[in-house]
Amino acid sequence: MLSYAHPLMVTAHTPNSAAGQLAGRRVIVTGAARGIGAAIAATFAEHGAHLALLDLDGDACARTAAPLGAASFAVDLADPVSATSVTTDAITSLGGVDVLVNNAGILLFAPLLDITVADWDRTFDVNVRSMLLTTQVVAKAMIAAGTGGSIVNMASMGGKVGSPTQAHYAASKAAVISLTRVSAMELGPHGIRVNCICPGYVLTEMGAATRTDDMVAKWSSLSPLGRCAQPEDVADMALFLASEQGRYCTGQAMNVSGGMVMH
Numbered sequence: 001m002l003s004y005a006h007p008l009m010v011t012a013h014t015p016n017s018a019a020g021q022l023a024g025r026r027v028i029v030t031g032a033a034r035g036i037g038a039a040i041a042a043t044f045a046e047h048g049a050h051l052a053l054l055d056l057d058g059d060a061c062a063r064t065a066a067p068l069g070a071a072s073f074a075v076d077l078a079d080p081v082s083a084t085s086v087t088t089d090a091i092t093s094l095g096g097v098d099v100l101v102n103n104a105g106i107l108l109f110a111p112l113l114d115i116t117v118a119d120w121d122r123t124f125d126v127n128v129r130s131m132l133l134t135t136q137v138v139a140k141a142m143i144a145a146g147t148g149g150s151i152v153n154m155a156s157m158g159g160k161v162g163s164p165t166q167a168h169y170a171a172s173k174a175a176v177i178s179l180t181r182v183s184a185m186e187l188g189p190h191g192i193r194v195n196c197i198c199p200g201y202v203l204t205e206m207g208a209a210t211r212t213d214d215m216v217a218k219w220s221s222l223s224p225l226g227r228c229a230q231p232e233d234v235a236d237m238a239l240f241l242a243s244e245q246g247r248y249c250t251g252q253a254m255n256v257s258g259g260m261v262m263h
Helices: 037-046 057-070 082-092 115-147 167-190 213-220 231-242
Strands: 025-028 048-057 073-074 098-102 150-155 190-198 253-256
Touching: 025 037, 025 082, 025 115, 025 150, 037 048, 037 057, 037 098, 037 231, 048 057, 048 082, 057 073, 057 231, 073 082, 073 098, 082 098, 098 231, 115 167, 115 190, 150 167, 150 231, 167 190, 190 231, 231 253
Parallel strands: 025 048, 025 098, 048 073, 098 150, 150 190, 190 253
Antiparallel strands: none
């Protein structure tokens, strides 16, 4: 259970227990079937979290959830009714909620002049509107419980710099950054911290079939560290933001880009 001091009070910091940085915390992770979401779920479970995992691919989500002892839910977060009702079900399954990780998202490619209204809307429905809806449900539960909490949204370095053929994706991730900032402003008085993560190129299994060694080398050359990210690099940032370690961070867009973006 999270606890927060009144803004005018000062309390001593209690170090994380040996049981883990998220021991006993009740956590919802969306888009958790594979890739970054699955890495976040595994990292959080290792640190003692009780998990409810959501994904469009219900079978894959269940396979990810099983070894973690997590509940799993199949849901199309682009559907507003389902997004709200399944998030509510996830909270019920956990007996409350302390952390929400809004990781679900899609990436579509098209030149600017060829982007269709349908693809633009689908990108924003999944990447932005779903975050608004899950945040509304979770924040209301946190406020009612009076325990505060942490919300971590997945943005992208694309939301800061963009790339050709990704205008709809970049615009949606820029919207996530802005949604995060305003959410932090409005929810902070309730002890709820809201931050987002802006990964660079992350080597997940999802893109393995289409990327080449030359592509990876080119992306790696953009980082002063000379490599692309692994899902665990992003998961560790999510852990920091979700845990007491990130207790004075809110409204931030944290780069996990190996220096590809530095603002």
